[in-house]
Amino acid sequence: MQHIRKIETEQSKRDARWNVARTLTDCDVYQAIEAQRMGALGFVFLQRPEHAVRGPSWMRGATASVVEHYRYAREIMGITDEDQLYA
Numbered sequence: 493m494q495h496i497r498k499i500e501t502e503q504s505k506r507d508a509r510w511n512v513a514r515t516l517t518d519c520d521v522y523q524a525i526e527a528q529r530m531g532a533l534g535f536v537f538l539q540r541p542e543h544a545v546r547g548p549s550w551m552r553g554a555t556a557s558v559v560e561h562y563r564y565a566r567e568i569m570g571i572t573d574e575d576q577l578y579a
Contacts, residue, residue: 524568531561 506526513519535558537543543551566572 520568524565527561527565527568531558531565534558534561 509522509525513522534554538551538554538558543554
């Protein structure tokens with residue numbers, strides 16, 4: 493039904509990427525994309541107004557989680573800080 497109506501959800505796109513993975517390299521690409529996506533979602537999550545009242549230790553922990561998602565994605569892709577202009 494979904495294919496008839498040409499409706500793609502984020503979940504169906506992820507499923508499609510995972511289903512075409514055949515090698516370890518494909519799995520690495522999938523994991524890197526997911527880590528970047530989760531990092532981006534985490535960054536948006538931190539910007540929500542209800543988090544302005546949270547303490548500094550909570551913010552440090554939440555920020556560290558987002559940073560680790562991006563670090564993991566860079567590690568999978570073999571990108572170092574020297575490779576990135578903003579680093």
